[in-house]
Amino acid sequence: MELSLEVELVTALLLTLLCCTAVAVVRMRGLFAAVMLMGIYSFLGASWMLLLDAPDVAFTEAAVGAGISSILMLAALSLTTRKAKRPTRSPLAPLLLVGITGAALAYGTFDMPRFGSADSPANSYPHPSYVERTEEDIHIPNVVTAVLASYRGYDTLGETVVIFTAGISVLILLRGSRKRWRNGAGAGASENSSEEETSDVPGDPGDPAAERQSRGEARGEADETARGVT
Amino acid sequence: MTDSILGLYNYWVVIFLMMTGFYIVIARGNLIKKVIGLNIFQTSVFLMYLTIGKVSGGTAPIVKEGFEVYSNPLPSVLILTAIVVGVATTAVALALVVRIREAYETIEEDEIEAGGDKP
Amino acid sequence: MKDNTILRVVSKLLLPYVLLFALYVQFHGDYGPGGGFQAGVIFAAGFVLYGLVFSLDSVRRVAPARMVELVFATGVLVFAGTGVATMLMGGNFLEYGVLNEHNPSHGQHLGILVVELGVGMTVAAVMIAIYSAFAGRGRA
Numbered sequence: 001m002e003l004s005l006e007v008e009l010v011t012a013l014l015l016t017l018l019c020c021t022a023v024a025v026v027r028m029r030g031l032f033a034a035v036m037l038m039g040i041y042s043f044l045g046a047s048w049m050l051l052l053d054a055p056d057v058a059f060t061e062a063a064v065g066a067g068i069s070s071i072l073m074l075a076a077l078s079l080t081t082r083k084a085k086r087p088t089r090s091p092l093a094p095l096l097l098v099g100i101t102g103a104a105l106a107y108g109t110f111d112m113p114r115f116g117s118a119d120s121p122a123n124s125y126p127h128p129s130y131v132e133r134t135e136e137d138i139h140i141p142n143v144v145t146a147v148l149a150s151y152r153g154y155d156t157l158g159e160t161v162v163i164f165t166a167g168i169s170v171l172i173l174l175r176g177s178r179k180r181w182r183n184g185a186g187a188g189a190s191e192n193s194s195e196e197e198t199s200d201v202p203g204d205p206g207d208p209a210a211e212r213q214s215r216g217e218a219r220g221e222a223d224e225t226a227r228g229v230t
Numbered sequence: 231m232t233d234s235i236l237g238l239y240n241y242w243v244v245i246f247l248m249m250t251g252f253y254i255v256i257a258r259g260n261l262i263k264k265v266i267g268l269n270i271f272q273t274s275v276f277l278m279y280l281t282i283g284k285v286s287g288g289t290a291p292i293v294k295e296g297f298e299v300y301s302n303p304l305p306s307v308l309i310l311t312a313i314v315v316g317v318a319t320t321a322v323a324l325a326l327v328v329r330i331r332e333a334y335e336t337i338e339e340d341e342i343e344a345g346g347d348k349p
Numbered sequence: 350m351k352d353n354t355i356l357r358v359v360s361k362l363l364l365p366y367v368l369l370f371a372l373y374v375q376f377h378g379d380y381g382p383g384g385g386f387q388a389g390v391i392f393a394a395g396f397v398l399y400g401l402v403f404s405l406d407s408v409r410r411v412a413p414a415r416m417v418e419l420v421f422a423t424g425v426l427v428f429a430g431t432g433v434a435t436m437l438m439g440g441n442f443l444e445y446g447v448l449n450e451h452n453p454s455h456g457q458h459l460g461i462l463v464v465e466l467g468v469g470m471t472v473a474a475v476m477i478a479i480y481s482a483f484a485g486r487g488r489a
Contacts, residue, residue, distance in 0.1 A: 011240075015239075015240070015243045018243065018247060019243065019246055019247065019250075022246075022247050022250040022251070022270055023250065025250075025254070025266060025270065026250060026253060026254055031260070031262055031263065034263065034266055035266070038266055038269060038270075041270065041273065042273065045273050045276070045277060048277060049276075049277070049280055052277075052280040052281060052283070052284045052301070053283075053284055053285075053288055053289060053290045053291070053300075053301035054280050054283070054290065054301070054305070054306040054309070055290050055292075055382040056306055056310055056382045056383065056384065056387065057276070057280060057306050057309050057310050057313065059382060059387055060310055060313045060314065060386055060387045060390065061273075061276070061313055063387065063390040063391050063394055064313050064314060064316075064317045064390050065269075065273070065313070065317075067390070067394045067397070068317055068390060068393065068394060068397065068476055068480075069269070069317050069320060071397055071401070071480065072317070072320065072321050072324055072479065072480070072483060073262070073265075073266070073324065075324075075480070075483035075484055075486075076262060076324040076327060076328055076483065077262065079328045079331065079483070079486055080262065080327060080328060080331040080337050081262075081331075081336075081337060084258065084259075084260035084262075084263050084338075085259065085260065085338050087257065087258060087259060088259070088340060089257075089259075091257050094253055094256045094257035095253070095257075097256065098249045098252055098253045098256075099249075101249060101252065102245055102246070102248075102249040105245045105248070105249075106241075106242055106245055109238050109241040109242065109245070110238070112238065112241055113282075114237030114238065115237040115238070115239075115240050115241075115281065115284065115286070116237070116284050116285060116286030116287075116288075117237075117285075117286075118285045118286070118288075118299070120282070122282045122283060122302060122304075122305070123282075123283065123285055123302045126304070129300075129302075130291075130303050130304065131291055131293060131300045131303065134293070135293060137453075137454065137457065138454055138457040138458070138461070139454045139457075139458075140379040140380065140457075140458065140461070141292050141293045141294060141379070141380050141381075142291075142292045142293075142378065142379055142380060142381065142382065142383075142384075143291040143292065143293060143300070143303040144291055144292075144303045144306045144307055144310065144382075144384070145378045145379055145383075145384050145461060145465070146379075146457075146461070147303050147304060147307045148307045148310065148311070148384060149384070149385075149460070149461040149464045149465055149468075150443075150445060150457055150460065150461055152307060153432070153443035153464065154442075154443065155307075155308075155311070156311060156428075156464070156468065157428050157429060157432070157443070159311040159312075159314070159315050160424065160425055160428055160467070160468050160471050160472075161425060162315050162318065162319075163314060163315055163318045163471055163472060163475050164421060164422070164424075164425050164471055164475065166315070166318035166319055166321060166322050166475065166479075167318065167421055167471075167474070167475030167478050167479060169322045169325070170321050170322055170325045170478070170479045170482050170483075171418075171478060171482055173322070173325040173326060173328075173329055173482075174325050174328065174329075174482040174483065174485075174486050175482060290382070292380075292381065292382070310384075310386055310387075311386060313386075314386045314389070314390065314472055317390075317476075318475060318479070321479045321483075324483070325482070325483070328483075328486060
């Protein structure tokens with residue numbers, strides 16, 4: 001059951017490139033470049049998935065990771081900023097934490113079944129396997145589709161609902177008018193009529209502006225919105 | 231080679247990638263960078279699942295005459311849905327980042343915390 | 350990017366094939382690699398490409414926001430509705446075998462096809478909605 005040498009070499013190359021890309025993403029401060037590297041990372045991951053006998057997953061990853069996900073990141077960059085600030089804290093503590101966690105995980109792998117073993121628990125548990133059952137029950141060649149839609153239909157229904165919910169959440173977060181929210185919440189209001197109120201120190205009892213603001217808050221949401229519109 | 235210690239190297243690569251993502255999440259203050267870190271972490275989990283499902287000498291789980299050994303289809307199914315759910319949740323995270331930026335004018339963690347005391 | 354002739358022409362040439370490939374992946378998922386999730390993402394990628402090269406407005410003209418929202422709700426409804434249909438026909442929730450009383454495996458085929466269609470609709474519509482929410486935010 002030896003893998004051929006070519007496959008081994010390609011795998012080793014892919015894994016090396018994956019690690020290099022990940023490290024490059026860590027070091028990169030330009031977010032645009034980091035997003036592009038994530039696209040490359042996804043493609044490399046997809047290639048490895050193909051070698052791991054999962055073509056379905058591989059081309060989902062290629063379409064999602066390198067396509068949709070990169071576009072969304074770029075859209076978010078265009079709405080925020082393109083450059084990350086230089087990290088101010090020392091990297092020592094995180095490095096230590098990551099090192100210890102990684103070492104613990106690596107220690108744990110010694111009990112894991114070796115790569116490609118056919119008699120590992122994961123590969124031998126549902127018996128007869130889904131491959132054999134699909135041939136009997138459903139007569140379609142692609143076992144992944146059969147398990148996805150039929151044997152594990154409940155899971156897939158759940159996942160579809162999650163996607164649906166995520167879509168609604170994004171619409172709720174991004175659809176509303178930007179101006180009104182800013183004034184309503186008061187957190188970032190700086191360029192309109194309420195400017196002199198927010199720039200004052202809040203909570204100062206003698207300050208008429210703060211008083212005015214606290215009154216405004218007490219008067220309720222509808223009033224606040226109306227104040228923001230003027 | 232399936233029973234030698236070399237049969238573990240793919241787990242180590244996965245762990246390396248996982249820790250890289252983890253490091254980005256805890257050491258970088260930029261929120262978009264954190265989302266990128268989470269994505270790296272997430273992909274490493276996907277690779278871990280698929281690695282476990284691989285059977286050496288096997289082929290993709292699409293039944294065809296002349297093939298006897300197939301890799302495990304179950305990890306493929308789980309990860310297939312997880313990838314799409316992952317991008318949907320990433321989109322929610324990015325939408326939150328955009329809203330944070332609109333409210334605080336910055337997406338750096340330190341500055342948000344510094345400005346967080348304002349009403 | 351609207352002024353760039355090469356991009357415009359190439360993307361216009363590619364688009365029908367991207368969408369066609371998505372449909373192929375959707376309906377050929379029983380036999381080759383593919384299915385609702387992949388097809389939905391590829392279909393949405395076609396729209397995103399269209400939006401990037403032309404403009405968000407042209408995407409909204411083809412797929413109005415209300416329609417996209419309708420489609421992504423319908424997708425979930427199709428999936429869950431299949432389950433309810435199998436219950437009404439005397440089976441368990443999502444037990445496709447009962448959809449065809451003579452040959453359960455044909456019922457399974459039908460069930461898988463319908464369910465994957467539901468998944469594909471939801472995924473494609475959600476991705477398009479998310480993209481246009483992000484792209485539309487910048488101009489509001």
